Amino acid sequence: MRVPLDGLPEKVTIYEVGPRDGLQNEDAIVPVADKAEFIVRLADAGLRTIETTSFVHPKWIPQLADAAELLGVLTRDPAISHPVLVPNEKGLDRALANGVKQIAIFGSATESFARRNLNRTVEESLAMFEPVVERALAEGLWVRAYVSMACGDPWEGDVPIDQVVSVAKRIMDMGCSQLSLGDTIGVGTPGQVTALIESCAAAGIGVDRLAVHFHDTYGQALSNTLAALRAGVTTVDASTGGIGGCPYAESATGNLATEDLVWMLNGLGIETGVDLDKLVSTSRWMAERLGRPSPSRVVQALSPKE
Amino acid sequence: MRVPLDGLPEKVTIYEVGPRDGLQNEDAIVPVADKAEFIVRLADAGLRTIETTSFVHPKWIPQLADAAELLGVLTRDPAISHPVLVPNEKGLDRALANGVKQIAIFGSATESFARRNLNRTVEESLAMFEPVVERALAEGLWVRAYVSMACGDPWEGDVPIDQVVSVAKRIMDMGCSQLSLGDTIGVGTPGQVTALIESCAAAGIGVDRLAVHFHDTYGQALSNTLAALRAGVTTVDASTGGIGGCPYAESATGNLATEDLVWMLNGLGIETGVDLDKLVSTSRWMAERLGRPSPSRVVQALSPKE
Numbered sequence: 001m002r003v004p005l006d007g008l009p010e011k012v013t014i015y016e017v018g019p020r021d022g023l024q025n026e027d028a029i030v031p032v033a034d035k036a037e038f039i040v041r042l043a044d045a046g047l048r049t050i051e052t053t054s055f056v057h058p059k060w061i062p063q064l065a066d067a068a069e070l071l072g073v074l075t076r077d078p079a080i081s082h083p084v085l086v087p088n089e090k091g092l093d094r095a096l097a098n099g100v101k102q103i104a105i106f107g108s109a110t111e112s113f114a115r116r117n118l119n120r121t122v123e124e125s126l127a128m129f130e131p132v133v134e135r136a137l138a139e140g141l142w143v144r145a146y147v148s149m150a151c152g153d154p155w156e157g158d159v160p161i162d163q164v165v166s167v168a169k170r171i172m173d174m175g176c177s178q179l180s181l182g183d184t185i186g187v188g189t190p191g192q193v194t195a196l197i198e199s200c201a202a203a204g205i206g207v208d209r210l211a212v213h214f215h216d217t218y219g220q221a222l223s224n225t226l227a228a229l230r231a232g233v234t235t236v237d238a239s240t241g242g243i244g245g246c247p248y249a250e251s252a253t254g255n256l257a258t259e260d261l262v263w264m265l266n267g268l269g270i271e272t273g274v275d276l277d278k279l280v281s282t283s284r285w286m287a288e289r290l291g292r293p294s295p296s297r298v299v300q301a302l303s304p305k306e
Numbered sequence: 307m308r309v310p311l312d313g314l315p316e317k318v319t320i321y322e323v324g325p326r327d328g329l330q331n332e333d334a335i336v337p338v339a340d341k342a343e344f345i346v347r348l349a350d351a352g353l354r355t356i357e358t359t360s361f362v363h364p365k366w367i368p369q370l371a372d373a374a375e376l377l378g379v380l381t382r383d384p385a386i387s388h389p390v391l392v393p394n395e396k397g398l399d400r401a402l403a404n405g406v407k408q409i410a411i412f413g414s415a416t417e418s419f420a421r422r423n424l425n426r427t428v429e430e431s432l433a434m435f436e437p438v439v440e441r442a443l444a445e446g447l448w449v450r451a452y453v454s455m456a457c458g459d460p461w462e463g464d465v466p467i468d469q470v471v472s473v474a475k476r477i478m479d480m481g482c483s484q485l486s487l488g489d490t491i492g493v494g495t496p497g498q499v500t501a502l503i504e505s506c507a508a509a510g511i512g513v514d515r516l517a518v519h520f521h522d523t524y525g526q527a528l529s530n531t532l533a534a535l536r537a538g539v540t541t542v543d544a545s546t547g548g549i550g551g552c553p554y555a556e557s558a559t560g561n562l563a564t565e566d567l568v569w570m571l572n573g574l575g576i577e578t579g580v581d582l583d584k585l586v587s588t589s590r591w592m593a594e595r596l597g598r599p600s601p602s603r604v605v606q607a608l609s610p611k612e
Contacts, residue, residue: 001457001464003497005533151307158307186607189573190532191309219566219603220573223529226496227311260525267495267526297525301492 002269011271013049013235014258015180015211016042018286020051020085021255022243024063028290032066036073038286039082042240045278047258049081051104055091071098083144087118092132096139103136104144104180105129107171109164112155113148113184126170133174145176146213150196151188161192165199172205179210180237183224186217190227197231207232214256216242216295221256222264229270236261241283241294257296259283277302308575315540317577319355320564321486321517322348324592326357326391327561328549330369334596338372342380344592345388348546351584353564355387357410361397377404389450393424398438402445409442410450410486411435413477415470418461419454419490432476439480451482452519456502457494467498471505478511485516486543489530492523496533503537513538520562522548522601527562528570535576542567547589547600563602565589583608 019039023030030038035053042050052074058065067084076082076099083102086092095103107125108114114122129145136143149156150164168179181196188196193212201207212228214221214237225236242257262274280302287294294300325345329336336344341359348356358380364371373390382388382405389408392398401409413431414420420428435451442449455462456470474485487502494502499518507513518534520527520543531542548563568580586608593600600606 001494001498003495003501005497005500008497187573188307189309189570191311191314191574192307194311195309216603217607218569219528219563220570222525223532223570226529226532257525263524264495264526264529267493268497297522301523 002267004269008229008268008270009232009234011234012229012265014047014261014272014274015235015237016047016050016240016258017213017237017255018042018050018240018243018258020054020064021237022239022241024054024061025244025254026063026290029063030289032069032073034289035066035070038282039074041278041282041285043077043080045282046272046274047240048079048273049083052082052084054085054087055094056085056087068094068098071100081142083142086132088128089132089135092136100141102142102144103132104146105132105171105176106146106148107167108148109159109167110149110153110156112153117148122167126167129171130174133171133176137175142178143176144178144180144211145171145174146180146182147171148182148184150181151183151192152185154185161196161199164196165203165205168200168205169203172209177209178235179205180213180235181210182213182237183215183220186215186220188214188224189220190223193224193227194231197228197233201232207234211235211237213237216254216256222260225256225261226264240279241286241299242296243283243286243290243294254295257283257294257298259296259298263298308573310575314535314574314576315538317540318535318571319541320353320567320578320580321541321543322353322356322546322564323519323543323561324348324356324546324549324564326360326370327543328545328547330360330367331550331560332369332596335369336595338375338379340595341372341376344588345380347584347588347591349383349386351588352578352580353546354385354579355389358388358390360391360393361400362391362393374400374404377406387448389448392438394434395438395441398442406447408448408450409438410452411438411477411482412452412454413473414454415465415473416455416459416462418459423454428473432473435477436480439477439482443481448484449482450484450486450517451477451480452486452488453477454488454490456487457489457498458491460491467502467505470502471509471511474506474511475509478515483515484541485511486519486541487516488519488543489521489526492521492526494520494530495526496529499530499533500537503534503539507538513540517541517543519543522560522562528566531562531567532570546585547592547605548602549589549592549596549600560601563589563600563604565602565604569604
């Protein structure tokens with residue numbers, strides 16, 4: 001039943017991260033032809049922003065080692081945005097050489113994760129991003145910045161909101177178009193999410209430039225999304241099928257499933273342009289390739305019972 | 307991190323349904339001694355309202371055929387409420403004979419489910435409840451009423467809000483103390499939940515007498531809970547470990563997991579009196595008895611990795 005709720009936006013842009021954040025966190029290495037088909041199917045289901053791959057060194061993420069090849073075989077519809085993650089200037093060179101028009105950079109709100117993920121301090125990572133963003137903007141690219149560990153850090157525990165906003169502000173001041181606040185370990189709750197968004201706005205990063213990126217590790221992703229929508233955010237990251245962490249073997253570390261998000265938005269009468277049935281069928285197809293059921297509740301509920 | 311959110315209550319009562327709604331929907335039949343231990347552990351974790359069992363005929367629910375035996379072996383702390391589900395007058399007789407002080411009756415908002423679950427029309431079911439509630443009140447019992455299929459019905463689809471409120475009103479007018487609105491198939495979304503609660507209030511069933519009962523079939527249980535809290539509800543049904551439907555074999559039809567609820571409420575600084583670690587350890591113990599992992603995200607996240 002469609003029943004709107006006061007104070008929510010009329011329209012939400014889903015920033016699909018399945019092909020990149022999803023697949024990079026799966027054990028299986030998906031063949032390039034299947035990745036291309038996945039992206040085409042996501043576009044056919046109505047998604048208009050699809051983070052496609054990453055130019056991170058294959059030593060670190062073998063799952064996405066075929067980034068250049070994938071971009072080569074993919075027919076890119078100009079109506080669809082295909083951002084690619086670039087970790088540094090070398091990644092930017094490769095993105096530019098492969099005709100990429102939108103990039104994403106991936107920062108950390110905490111020293112511990114900057115050290116572990118980027119092998120440098122937060123300050124050094126900002127210095128590394130600066131020429132990437134500068135050159136990307138000069139080349140006319142659209143640039144998104146992730147700030148990860150925005151609600152908590154596995155080594156540091158609580159991450160003060162001011163610390164997140166301070167890193168976010170430094171990155172956005174470089175000229176990025178969009179900031180994605182990432183609760184990488186899924187510990188955040190709706191009050192914290194609301195306060196974080198309000199603090200970003202108070203620091204001059206308005207909600208029109210904000211996106212939220214939730215993981216469902218503690219089951220909080222969708223209620224945090226609801227809080228973010230109430231706070232005025234209209235861009236939400238999600239991963240079709242909830243891929244990016246298998247809930248069966250270990251803990252559920254996956255992204256918010258696009259289908260579970262679309263179910264809520266449909267019920268609220270919020271426009272997304274997404275065809276849920278096509279998305280579910282895509283997730284079932286991908287689940288076969290990954291060799292395990294989709295962790296999305298909606299995909300499970302709408303799939304035929306065995 | 308604890309960050310409150312404006313407009314939410316300071317304190318929430320968790321109405322634990324694991325031993326009844328959880329276990330009745332599991333394939334495994336848990337021995338009576340384990341059920342008693344389960345309930346004692348839930349109380350030790352701080353839960354103060356624990357729906358304990360049901361006097362439904364064992365032919366329909368063999369999982370709870372040991373209701374009288376369980377009540378016999380259970381040491382009932384007078385500080386803890388132990389409601390028992392009774393389907394009809396025969397069930398009430400058995401509840402009274404076994405010293406039960408709180409009962410719950412289980413109605414349906416739709417004709418299709420009334421027919422399938424109660425083998426009568428909605429009108430006939432109300433006529434059946436009337437003497438149950440009357441006698442229970444005369445005996446000094448506390449009476450809760452469930453209205454199931456409150457957000458949708460598998461045979462009828464959408465269930466009009468007015469229809470739910472009309473059934474709820476008839477039941478509450480019999481003198482019940484609490485109404486639990488049950489989204490039995492988990493299809494509801496936050497706008498619908500808010501409208502339903504507001505319509506109940508407009509019909510004279512104030513939020514102080516309301517509880518919400520969500521299933522996570524479509525991943526909506528926690529965001530619907532957030533919406534209900536915003537609408538003023540302070541009693542939330544949940545099932546420790548999310549038991550009551552296994553997400554591994556078929557679709558995830560389980561109840562909202564108490565742990566996932568407590569994680570959100572803790573983060574929001576809302577008092578529940580529950581010790582999350584004790585609850586998680588209880589769920590891991592019960593999962594062993596049920597022979598499968600807990601579907602609760604929090605239980606999975608806080609359990610040691612294999």
